[in-house]
Amino acid sequence: MMGGTLKARRYVQIYTGEGKGKTTASLGLILRALGAGWRVLLVQFLKKGEFSEIRALKQLEGPLTILQFGSGRFVRGRPSEKDKKRALEGLAKAKGMMLSGQYDMVVLDEINVAMNLGLLPMEEVIAFMDKRPQDVEVVLTGRGAPDEILERADLVTECRKVRHYFDKGVRARCGIER
Ligand code: ATP
Ligand code: MG
Numbered sequence: 001m002m003g004g005t006l007k008a009r010r011y012v013q014i015y016t017g018e019g020k021g022k023t024t025a026s027l028g029l030i031l032r033a034l035g036a037g038w039r040v041l042l043v044q045f046l047k048k049g050e051f052s053e054i055r056a057l058k059q060l061e062g063p064l065t066i067l068q069f070g071s072g073r074f075v076r077g078r079p080s081e082k083d084k085k086r087a088l089e090g091l092a093k094a095k096g097m098m099l100s101g102q103y104d105m106v107v108l109d110e111i112n113v114a115m116n117l118g119l120l121p122m123e124e125v126i127a128f129m130d131k132r133p134q135d136v137e138v139v140l141t142g143r144g145a146p147d148e149i150l151e152r153a154d155l156v157t158e159c160r161k162v163r164h165y166f167d168k169g170v171r172a173r174c175g176i177e178r
Contacts, residue, residue, distance in 0.1 A: 010104070010137040011154035012129060016112055016145035019159035020177075026107045026141050027053050030064070033137070038104035039063040043094045045087055045114040045142075048072035051178045065103075067093065079119050087119040095128050098136055105137040112142030112149070122146055 013029075015022040026042075033040050040063065048070040057064060069090030071083050091111075098106045114120045125140075129152045132138050140149065150156055172178045 007135040008104075010135050012132065012152060013137070013139045013155040013157075014112075014145050014150060014153045015139070015141045015157050015159065016143055016150075017158035017160055018143055018164075019161035020164060021159040022141040022143070023053075023109055025157070025159075026109055026139050027057075029139055030057070030105070030107060031060075033105045034060060034062040034064060037062075038137075039102060040065070040105045040107070041094065041097050041103045042066045042107045042109065043090055043111075044068045044070060044109045045090060045119070046070040046110045046117075052175055065097070069093075079117055084119050087114050088124065091120060091124055091128060095131060098128075098132065098138070101133075103136060105139065107139040108141070110142040111140050112145040114142070115146060115149070116142075116144045122148060125149060126152065 015025045030040050030042060042057070042064065044067070048068050049072060054066060057066060067090065069086050071086065091108075094106060094108060097103055111120065111125060115122050115125060126148060129138065129149070140153070145156075
């Protein structure tokens, strides 16, 4: 290449499945990427508020932007138009930022769940993936990633539930799940 800087080749990663570890995997990647000097965007669908990881991330040095597009309420049944609009707004915002050249990694946390709940049309997520610049790493998390999305990823990890205390009634614990 004459004159220009060689751009890094980056990839699409998906963490899905029923077992624990999807969001924490993405948080580990964010930690590592920031350590390497990458500029990172974390977009959270469904979630809103200061989970412990958000607190910790805010204490880190480094170029990290965090955006949340959840309602803060548990979405069940048919999602409201307002919730759908907000999720779409989140994806549009993420797309603009991915295309701005200002980020090396974009994490879309729980985006698979947002699709499954009908908050986001899968076609919009596919359009997002098709627009990805080769030098931006994209990470998608959430159980139930649709096949059409999985096909477009370079790295797919399924977290398999061997056992989870959730089934015994142990709900999300501060410091471990939230
Ligand atoms: P982590 O954030 O710990 O890496 P994860 O991202 O893999 O977990 P999610 O699918 O996002 O897991 O689950 C979020 C929360 O939902 C869990 O922390 C747990 O409290 C709860 N949960 C776990 N298993 C189930 C289940 N089978 N059904 C419903 N809720 C579950
Ligand atoms: Mg998760």
